[in-house]
Amino acid sequence: MLLVYTHKITPRLKYVFKHICTRVLGVKVDFTTKIEDFIAHDSIKMSYTKQHLGNEFFIKSHEILFEQGLSDIEINVQKWENTKCFFFNGDKSAMPFDIFAASFYMLSRYEEYLPQRKDQYGRFMATESLGYKHGFLHQPVVDIWAYKFKTALQEQFPEFEFPKKEYRIKPIIDVPSPYNYKLKGVMRSLGGTIKDFFRFRFRDLYIRYAVLFGLKHDPFDTFKYIINKQKQTQFKFLVFFFIGSYSTFDKGININKRKYVSLIKHIADYCKVGLKASYFSVKDVELLKKEKRQMEDVLNTALSASRFSFSKLNLPESYRNLVQLEVKEDYTMGYVNHIGFRAGSCTPFLFYDLDYEVQTPLMVCPFHLMDFALLKTTSLLDKKKVLNTIIDEVKHVNGEFVPVFHNYTFINSGRWSGFKELFNIILASANEKN
Known part of the structure; x- marks a missing residue:
């Protein structure tokens, strides 16, 4: 000691x-x-x-x-x-x-x-x-x-032996909406159809109705891939589902739809599941409380992890609300468009409330990379280089690397082309010797 x-x-x-x-x-x-x-x-x-x-x-x-x-x-x-x-x-x-x-x-x-x-x-x-x-x-x-x-x-003190730590990963899968076309309801599907038509996106229009009629797989439905990847690693994925109301900022699926509830329960059989709290719940503790309760009803267990929509935090109020609601961990601390260490650490830390001068029980688990930040680099080779650089930084201090990917990141086409390979690099990094 x-x-x-x-x-x-x-x-x-x-x-x-x-x-x-x-x-x-x-x-x-x-x-x-x-x-x-x-x-x-x-x-x-x-x-x-x-x-x-x-x-x-x-x-x-x-x-x-x-x-x-x-x-x-x-x-x-x-x-x-x-x-x-x-x-x-x-x-x-x-x-x-x-x-x-x-x-x-x-x-x-x-x-x-x-x-x-x-x-x-x-x-x-x-x-x-x-x-x-x-x-x-x-x-x-x-x-x-x-x-x-x-x-x-x-x-x-050369005779004192320090314990050894090992590099580890905690992949985050953020799910603002599990499907691009399915379970959206008649009005939203009709609105999407009109948008596609007047913007001359006829290929999107074709895919929309092929999915709705069961002829094609919904492109955002990558959950089979996520489960298969979870089975290949000892490190638990943390999947955050949005279950709040439809708004200007959040456009998820209604939690009252049985197929959506079944999906969340299915993923919870393999991965750890948390709440992606809505944009407006950042300032509204009652709304946050409602969403927490809804997620707990789905999971049949106490909610332990959260992250706010749009990675938005209002310090110290956002974290105080989580403490009040007895949420144990939060994964919002990071930057959407910049890779790096917002709090300067790759070790989870407890939230310290500067106004009250007290250490709280809320564990802040910062993320260090979001998939959007990798879109700044054009070639896949450059993306790999950037990714390996940040992994090496965490490995040097035997820390915990927390990347945030979205379910639609794994469609592996368009701007998300090659991102499955990048995700594999992260998983492989935990299996290599430091």
Whole structure:
């Protein structure tokens, strides 16, 4: 066990030390403000305060972990070997940066509480983030810093054995609508027919009616492929189904249709199933509660995982609502059009509510790549290169790679051509030795 001496034990300090030491490095951690307890401890230990006590392992602390609320913090990002960091703390410290303060800034999403420009859907944009502006969005910096901390500790405590972690994957399948043509009802099918006709999309018109008359397979129905792929890997897929009401933003299938309920139950026999919460439920806790209850009625079990439609988050309200409804995990933390690490980590972390200064039980599981982001590259070769680069970043820190694909991604034609091969690369990456 690692013992940390500090002048003041705060919720922020306990939160970030437990993430880095326990979740990332697998080492238990405890805290003391008593020098005699620190001296008596016979295993690895360090001091985290303003001045070192003697020759112990010492990291000079930044004020952010001892403050409350938001303040105007000066961030000066600097290069540090193979990565970047901030909160430089001088030469007397065992590490040149206060990685705990910097990690707290990233994990708490401190910057998302500050005034910023948002996109047309009201989402925090990657281009507004510290990671994008300073060129480290592509790296899981919190995990990289943690491993630098581990190396520094090993030099001072060579006899201590750290547990070993392995790279793993958690593929997400997002299902805004399971079918392109089936189960849409008469009015929506008629509306789609008129649109296809007046836009001269006669091939789409032909496919629509071939599907409706049972002559062709619905192109969005890729669930047999998904189940077959699930059978080939030990890592459980997480499939998010949309069951909310039809709206300007969400155009799914009515959950009252028995065939749709049967599909969800069938997928739940092989994969883990979660709720894709509707666009308007981001701000409406009662609507979110209704959708959660509907999904639990389908699954006959408590809902454990969610992600919001359009990957939209309103911090801290969105996460507070999930905590209130006792949802255990959320998979919305990431960017739709940019590949990288929104919270700087590829290790799931607990949501810390900056307004109330409390660690919550909600596990935030960030995703690092969405299929749409790969559409920015033209050739399949370039897509493979980008994909392998992000996989390597996660592998270097034995993290968890979370990609988001959609059910229609696997139609493997048009702009989604080659995406089955990309998905296979992800599955194969978990079977290779690090």
